[in-house]
Amino acid sequence: MAIRDWPQGEGPREKLLQRGAAVLSDAELLAVLLRNGAVGMDAVDLARRLLVEFGGLRALFSASKQQVCRLQGLGPVKYAQLQASAELARRLAGESLQRGQVLTSPDLTRNYLRQQLADRAYEVFAVLLLDSQHRVIQFVELFRGTIDAASVYPRELVALVLDKNAAAVIVCHNHPSGVAEPSQADKRITDRLKNALATIDVPLLDHLVVGDREIVSFAERGWIG
Template sequence: MSPNRAFHEAPLPLFTAAEPLHADDEAGLAAIPAGRLPSYLSDHRKRLRERFIQGGPEAMPDYELLELVLFRAIPRQDVKPLARLLITHFGDFNRVLSAPIQRLGKVQGVGPAVIQELKIVAAAAQRLARSRVMHRPVLTSWDALLDYCHTAMAHREIEQFRVLYLDRKNVLIADEEQARGTVDHVPVYPREIMRRALELSASALILVHNHPSGDPTPSQADISMTGRIAAAAEVMGITIHDHLIIGKSRELSFRAEGLL
């Protein structure tokens, strides 16, 4: 995209009956004169919205789903080029939503309104997934827990270590980020995890961290760190149900692999 083809943003509702233009707006590919949206743009947006309502997200490729989000931030321009650019730059829809704000801001055509819309959608997805596991028995809703972990962590570009704290009935009472690290390392402190478990009167824990590489195979450091936490938990009478490593498309369970 050439430097002089800038997108100008203004947040609007996703579904609007009419999308008026303002004189200071510029199109990504060509200037749109004052008045209503050109028919080719309004018809395109209408078709995408109808296909989404009728067929759901499964009926749309990533870039079209992203277009629907961008409609809100850039209501008076053709956003298909920007949607395709974002998918090419980050890889897929989920990685666009999860991309750091600083990296998003470096993409030509992305400004505060686009970043805000992307992060609202990401936050909504996480909150919905989280609501399906919080204050519920985790061991009987394991699939929902895995969905939540993938939604929250699978597409992050740095490692994050989370601890899920459970009560005596294995109900999830807290989900907390214990540490953030780099692309291939995150510092973890067993003493801090145990201190927090005592504060919450937790009886069991589930450890979760992601591998930004996408491969959930544990490193020797992962195995050693898990052993230190398990030893500290045993002294305190706290159960470690599992340690999950979240990759891009699958997860690894230390319990299932015989590593815990």
């Protein structure tokens, strides 16, 4: 049975309009995004299949175009719909940490970085630039790809800090594996960046590693010093 043939008020879109989005299940919310199903499946059935196939929303939204489009009922259009909704969620989260906001709460910083980085299927190395009062100047993604001591160039960070007139820095990156425990390469990168910033008298306040369930802080572990 297609969703349009469901009893009035039972379709996910109608439920959302009448009772609010919070009452919908993950599959029903996903069905609203997908709009229609596939041969032999309505949108809700297709959504349920996707959640089972990928193991949840996070894995689905971080999956590649190739991984998504290989499944029956999906193609570039539906992949684009999923990616657009994920990017909107990241941008909405980004509004919680606007230029001029003081970083008074570690939880605020963690929540922001989790929204920005936790669902990426690839590694992203980024920096939070702060002024002398630890107010946000800008969040900048420096590069994407495998992160090791050879791929992070301290001079690029120093140039960015000077260009934006930043007075303090927090660096961060994600682990697509979901495990936030820092590697030895992460520690070497941190030391190199800290030493480079010291030449222009700008402190590195922290290096945060983002995983699925945890964000590890170098400062909290006493590794910044």
